[in-house]
Amino acid sequence: GENVEQHPSTLSVQEGDSAVIKCTYSDSASNYFPWYKQELGKRPQLIIDIRSNVGEKKDQRIAVTLNKTAKHFSLHITETQPEDSAVYFCAARFGNEKLTFGTGTRLTIIP
Amino acid sequence: KAGVTQTPRYLIKTRGQQVTLSCSPISGHRSVSWYQQTPGQGLQFLFEYFSETQRNKGNFPGRFSGRQFSNSRSEMNVSTLELGDSALYLCASSLPGQGRTIYFGEGSWLTVV
Numbered sequence: 001g002e003n004v005e006q007h008p009s010t011l012s013v014q015e016g017d018s019a020v021i022k023c024t025y026s027d028s029a030s031n032y033f034p035w036y037k038q039e040l041g042k043r044p045q046l047i048i049d050i051r052s053n054v055g056e057k058k059d060q061r062i063a064v065t066l067n068k069t070a071k072h073f074s075l076h077i078t079e080t081q082p083e084d085s086a087v088y089f090c091a092a093r094f095g096n097e098k099l100t101f102g103t104g105t106r107l108t109i110i111p
Numbered sequence: 112k113a114g115v116t117q118t119p120r121y122l123i124k125t126r127g128q129q130v131t132l133s134c135s136p137i138s139g140h141r142s143v144s145w146y147q148q149t150p151g152q153g154l155q156f157l158f159e160y161f162s163e164t165q166r167n168k169g170n171f172p173g174r175f176s177g178r179q180f181s182n183s184r185s186e187m188n189v190s191t192l193e194l195g196d197s198a199l200y201l202c203a204s205s206l207p208g209q210g211r212t213i214y215f216g217e218g219s220w221l222t223v224v
Contacts, residue, residue, distance in 0.1 A: 097167060098167040
C-alpha cells in the first residue's frame with residue numbers, strides 16, 4: 001500500500017519568512033495530493049490540493065509543487081503570519097484507494 | 112450546507128467496555144471514512160464506506176468495526192476497549208469519484224480509563 005513520509009516534524013520560522021514542508025510517497029500510481037491544516041483542538045481542513053497532471057498550484061500565499069518522477073510534493077507558505085501556526089498534513093491517494101496521510105508538521109510562526 | 116457532524120464529542124469509557132460513534136456526512140456525500148488520531152501516530156485510516164459497503168480497510172484489529180446506513184450516515188464500534196484506544200476519532204465525508212476532497216468532522220474524543 002501507499003506510504004507517505006513527511007519532513008520536518010517541527011518547523012519554526014520568523015513571521016514574514018517562508019516555510020516549506022516536504023512529503024514523499026511510495027506508490028507511483030498515486031494521483032491526488034491534498035494538504036490539510038489542523039489548528040489546535042480543531043478539525044483538519046483542506047488548504048490546497050494538486051492532481052498528478054499538474055506540476056504546481058498556487059492560492060495566494062500557499063503553493064504546492066509536485067515532482068512525479070521523484071515521487072515527492074511540497075507545500076510552500078510565503079509571508080508567514082501568526083495564524084499560519086498549526087499542524088500540517090500531506091496525503092496521497094490513487095483512484096478510490098484510501099487517503100494515506102503523512103505524520104504531520106508542527107509549524108510555529110515566531111512574531 | 113451543514114458540515115460533517117459527529118456524536119458524541121467527548122466520552123469516557125472503562126477498559127473492556129464497547130463504544131459506538133456516529134457520523135452524519137455532508138448532504139449529498141455518499142462516502143464516509145474514519146480515522147484515528149493520536150499525538151504520536153498522526154491520522155491512521157480505519158475504514159471507508161460507500162453506498163453501505165466497506166470499500167477500504169486499514170490495519171486495525173477486528174475490535175474496530177463500522178457500518179453505513181442507506182441515508183449515508185455511518186457508525187463505528189470499538190469492542191473490548193483498551194487504554195491504547197484513547198484517541199480522537201475523525202469522520203470524513205466526500206462525494207464519490209477520483210480525486211475527491213474529504214471533509215472532516217470535529218471528531219469524537221474517546222478516553223479509556
